[in-house]
Amino acid sequence: MSEMIYFDHAATTPVHPRVVEAMTPYLTEVYGNPSSVHGFGRKARQALEKARDEIAGSLHVDPQSLIFTSGGTEADNLAVIGGALAQQGRGRHVITTQVEHHAVLHACEYLEQIGYEVTYLPVDETGTVRMSDLERAVREDTALVSVMYGNNEVGTLQPIEQIGRFLRERHIIFHTDAVQAYGVLPLDPEHLFIDMLSVSAHKINGPKGVGALYVGKHVPISPLLHGGSQERKRRAGTENLAGIVGFAEAVRIAEAEREERVAKYKQIKAAMLARFQEAGIAYHVNGHPEHTLPHILNVSFPGIETETMLMNLDLLQVAAASGSACTSGSLELSHVLQAMNLGEERAESAIRFSFGITNTVEEAELAAKKIVQIATRLQK
Known part of the structure; x- marks a missing residue:
């Protein structure tokens, strides 16, 4: 055959052999909880923060602006739902596109069920959003806009910098799902006027079950998970240390x-x-x-x-x-x-x-x- x-x-993607190698000690020897204060916990915490620095470096952002998640889907949900809930004071209108990943579309459908209004922007025959449609859709009560970086089905790249600049001038929070773009395109959310950006490990030869959400310094976000003060109280639950270490190694290789x-x-x-x-x-x-x-x-x-x-x-x-x-x-x-x-x-x-x-x-x-x-x- x-x-x-x-x-x-x-x-x-298949997990890179070097990623498996990097993860192994954190499955066998360094098993402390990163939130514990004893030596085992401190060693785990050190590895966690080193991985955070590495991944943040690839995005040119402050390590403290990264929230580790269980993957791209959770990162998208946290950005869309958590971002919209935190912005309720501004309004209950959200804008996205008709071509988003279901992690964003279904999160938007959930917001509609709890009283939000969502505008789904159309695209042209190449799969690109027209700036004129976005400009027309923006309202006084628009709290959040989510437009993916590169489409997971057809590959089309959206005019992210243009969208980001337009929304920044209007002080509207902008999220992008960059799960497919990460590792193949240089990403710099601060230069692209992106407030929140989702990435995932298993699309770049890292392990499944781990991702991250970049949240800009002054961007409010409501946690979806409650029960602990991990990730600066933005995402409760013991971090997937081995997965995060593997993610950082995958990022290191992808960047190089x-x-x-x-x-x-x-x-x-x-x-x-x-x-x-x-x-x-x-x-x-x-x-x-x-x-x-x-x-x-x-x-x-x-x-x-x-x-x-x-x-x-x-x-x-x-x-x-x-x-x-x-x-x-x-x-x-x-x-x-x-x-x-x-x-x-x-x-x-x-x-x-x-x-x-x-x-x-x-x-x-x-x-x-x-x-x-x-x-x-x-x-x-």
Whole structure:
């Protein structure tokens, strides 16, 4: 049996061997609670704060502005719900987009249930928010805006700095879900006028179950978890020390290798598209042609339903995805592609390929060859 080609790194990534190595002592030897005052606890606390410094450094922010969470979903919920609740005095209106991750969309739906009003901004056919729509949506009682950095399904990058600058002038809190952008793009929330920013470890070859939320110095936030004074009373619960240490190691590696990784992902993307082009199969690339994440490629193959293509790929040892991981397994059309108004056929035949550190250009060539075989057979 040939080796499986894993093109689903946007869903999750393999843990880097160096990350496993960094975590091991914190699962076996350094088992103290970071909140304990004895030697065991102090040693754990030291490791926790060293990891916090490392991750904060990658974002050019004050270590005290980071809140460790159980992942990107919790970070998004804490930002959207915790941010909105803390801003009630200002108003109960929140703005987001139709193409957010479900962690943001479902958090907004929860706010609607408790009496908030949410505006869901449309996007153009590339998946980009129009500044004019945002400007029109902002009101006196707008308390919070959440717009993702780079889309997890089609890769489109939003005009984050422009949005941030506009909102900063109006003193409106701005959150961005940067889970897919972290590790592949340089992020500096303070320069981009971002008040809150979510990241996750398992998208950058760290462990599952750990993430972080950056919260700017003067940004109020209401905790969602109660029961302890951890994370400066903003997130109760004993910190996942081994996970956080692993996260910091993954960040260290990603930062050191970023340029080289990005160059490789671009080569992989180009190699696949060149093979489709040469073979003359029918395909459409979804998302913005230039302002896009380097590791995500979303392609529609007209005439072949998403599920059919995925099953055929799986039989040929290629793992890809339909839209976001949280909704795969369900046959619903991608909410992102629907919002982009590309037509039903494009939405029903879309596949997301996402690349990571284990992939090579040779694999891309091989996978593309298999895709061409399937398309040639099924598009007749």
